[in-house]
Amino acid sequence: MSGSIATVLLAMLAGSLRVSTPFLFVSLGECLTEKSGRINLGNEGVLVLGAMVAYATSYETGSPWAGVAAAALAGLLLGGLHGEVCSLAKVNDVAMGIAIMLAGTGIAFFFGKPYVQPSATLLPGIPFGFWSASPQVRNALLVCPLFLVGIAAAIGLHWCFNATRAGLRIRIVGDSQDAALALGLPIDRTRFIATACGSALAGIGGAFLSLYYPGSWNEGLSSGQGLMAVALVVFSRWNPINCIYASLLFGAAGALGPSLQTVGITWGYYLFYAAPYVVTLVVLIITARGGRSLRGMPGQLSIGR
Amino acid sequence: MPATPPTHTGISRRTLLQGTAGVAGLAAAGLSAHPAKAAKDLVAGFIYVGPKDDYGYNQAHAEAAAMLKKMPGIKVVEEEKVPETDDVSKTMESMIKLDGATLLFPTSFGYFDPYMLKTAAKYKDIQFRHCGGLWTDKNPMNTGSYFGYIGMCQYLNGIAAAHATKTKKIGFIAAKPIPQVLININSFALGARSVDPSITTTVIFTGEWSMPVKEAEAANSLADQGIDVLTCHVDGPKVIMETAERRGIYACGYHADQSKLAPKGYLTGAEWNWITVYKQFIADEQGAKPLPNFVRGGLAQNFVKMSPFGPALSEAGRKNVTAVKAEIVKGGFAVFKGPMKDNKGNVVIPAGKSYPETAVELESQNYLVEGVNGAIA
Numbered sequence: 001m002s003g004s005i006a007t008v009l010l011a012m013l014a015g016s017l018r019v020s021t022p023f024l025f026v027s028l029g030e031c032l033t034e035k036s037g038r039i040n041l042g043n044e045g046v047l048v049l050g051a052m053v054a055y056a057t058s059y060e061t062g063s064p065w066a067g068v069a070a071a072a073l074a075g076l077l078l079g080g081l082h083g084e085v086c087s088l089a090k091v092n093d094v095a096m097g098i099a100i101m102l103a104g105t106g107i108a109f110f111f112g113k114p115y116v117q118p119s120a121t122l123l124p125g126i127p128f129g130f131w132s133a134s135p136q137v138r139n140a141l142l143v144c145p146l147f148l149v150g151i152a153a154a155i156g157l158h159w160c161f162n163a164t165r166a167g168l169r170i171r172i173v174g175d176s177q178d179a180a181l182a183l184g185l186p187i188d189r190t191r192f193i194a195t196a197c198g199s200a201l202a203g204i205g206g207a208f209l210s211l212y213y214p215g216s217w218n219e220g221l222s223s224g225q226g227l228m229a230v231a232l233v234v235f236s237r238w239n240p241i242n243c244i245y246a247s248l249l250f251g252a253a254g255a256l257g258p259s260l261q262t263v264g265i266t267w268g269y270y271l272f273y274a275a276p277y278v279v280t281l282v283v284l285i286i287t288a289r290g291g292r293s294l295r296g297m298p299g300q301l302s303i304g305r
Numbered sequence: 306m307p308a309t310p311p312t313h314t315g316i317s318r319r320t321l322l323q324g325t326a327g328v329a330g331l332a333a334a335g336l337s338a339h340p341a342k343a344a345k346d347l348v349a350g351f352i353y354v355g356p357k358d359d360y361g362y363n364q365a366h367a368e369a370a371a372m373l374k375k376m377p378g379i380k381v382v383e384e385e386k387v388p389e390t391d392d393v394s395k396t397m398e399s400m401i402k403l404d405g406a407t408l409l410f411p412t413s414f415g416y417f418d419p420y421m422l423k424t425a426a427k428y429k430d431i432q433f434r435h436c437g438g439l440w441t442d443k444n445p446m447n448t449g450s451y452f453g454y455i456g457m458c459q460y461l462n463g464i465a466a467a468h469a470t471k472t473k474k475i476g477f478i479a480a481k482p483i484p485q486v487l488i489n490i491n492s493f494a495l496g497a498r499s500v501d502p503s504i505t506t507t508v509i510f511t512g513e514w515s516m517p518v519k520e521a522e523a524a525n526s527l528a529d530q531g532i533d534v535l536t537c538h539v540d541g542p543k544v545i546m547e548t549a550e551r552r553g554i555y556a557c558g559y560h561a562d563q564s565k566l567a568p569k570g571y572l573t574g575a576e577w578n579w580i581t582v583y584k585q586f587i588a589d590e591q592g593a594k595p596l597p598n599f600v601r602g603g604l605a606q607n608f609v610k611m612s613p614f615g616p617a618l619s620e621a622g623r624k625n626v627t628a629v630k631a632e633i634v635k636g637g638f639a640v641f642k643g644p645m646k647d648n649k650g651n652v653v654i655p656a657g658k659s660y661p662e663t664a665v666e667l668e669s670q671n672y673l674v675e676g677v678n679g680a681i682a
Contacts, residue, residue: 007529007530011526011529014529015522018522018525019518113356113358116359117358119547119566136529139528139552140529213518213521214518214520214521214544214547214548215521215544215547215548218356218517218541218543218544219355219386220355220516221518223516223517223518223519254519254522255526257519257522258509258519258522258523259529261508261523261526261679262507262526262529262532263530266678266680267680267682269512270512273512273519
């Protein structure tokens, strides 16, 4: 029995390292965009487009890192479109985000058709498990470099928000439009840059899906990770460091279903597959008690106004 | 369409359609005046639930449709990624009205009831044949269903797996616990146990027909447990085959040939061979013979086939698979024969009873056999 528990725990560790990266990138991107006072629901579309562009570029050039760069660029462009349109008067960013989501997936499916069959060069993993003789541990600790990039991006973003002039400006624009106007800050430009850069991060999340895990391009690749990431941002209270924990927790909870079945706990697998969502609900309820639900939320977000 | 329709303003879509249909009819009548040119082309419509290059269920149908396209006297129209909703009714209507299709193949399980049945009641002179086993004689006579006994191929997969496994643990990634999936899991396990009764099969249900991240997660958890041969029953096995290859374990394919995805570890695979079925239907339609309503076939009828052996399968394994396949093709071979217990110890088939592939009892299978680790609910 203790062997089974160890197996499940190892699988959850491995799962959190493998599955969390797309959540991490999209939630970081969304966090950046929302800090500037705008919501981008289009990141689901950006994720799918990024996955397709990365896979196609890697296949055509043979370089997976070129694929990652292309995915970031595709995200930058699509996010830029969202940012630009939303800066027009009376444009609702939630509705526009849904349009961007549909456009992103549509473009990806249309141009991605020829890349469903071929196998592209994938990103290499870094073998942090080299010290172990157990193939399970070795495999669990085979970490994608993008995961480390994501951690670094989270720390960098956190530092940027708290210790730099640019971060302060983003926060002012996001928290109080009046204060930003009084200070003479370029509101639209700030939001445009935050939205475009946020989507570039989401695009990299897509590259992880197609170039590392599960490591292939097809139309069912994203199962709503981009939308879940919006919830994760709320969950992590608009704090990039918390985004890391939220993504890891979500990944680990997602690994619970399959690993329990392999060790012989076979009842209620539908229930265990719902674990990530249950965890999200529970954490939201716990952290929101006592009327603290809006703590950390940028004041200018359209859902809060 | 052979002629450009009149384009003056104010014409409604309906008149436009009638107009073109009329012109098409005239053109066809003109053609039939020259018997050497053959009669009007038969138009057959194929509808797929997913992308037709998914290395899986839909690709198996699309490959057959592509072969039909090359045959004379037939025109194939296709639409992919049609959801199992009212959308499929619209697709069928547009194939009938715009493309002139007279024979339709909605290939996904959920298209049957109510979408195909309702459309069939509306268009009584159009023939509908659905992939699956759902047709009964209460349904309209211009509908029908066809299916293949692919469980036998999973039995052969199991034999190949038994020859390749070193840990005596093999795995099956399944979508949903419905009878057709359970037959495949049980056949795979029984095939392996026919070689070595100590082999166990671990099954993981993902709960969805297509969910790449969860399928990869399942394949990794199985590999972590020391399972060294994988097969599956999901719509697109691509991710599972690639994950198995990356983990350095063996894989048996399903639906279509996936050997390209796992060049080192692919042992063999259970494939559909739908071209046999489609050719039969089309020959009957062209010969103005009534189409059968209920069509079934297995390895002997060429409805299903095995992938070519991969390099990882030993000579002994190849011989064993080939020998058992020859037995199956002879007919009367029963994978499910008593006495047989399920994995909870209950007797599910009493001694002396045996069910060959054609037995209807198998279609309500609701258990996992002895030697399978897993549960249905």
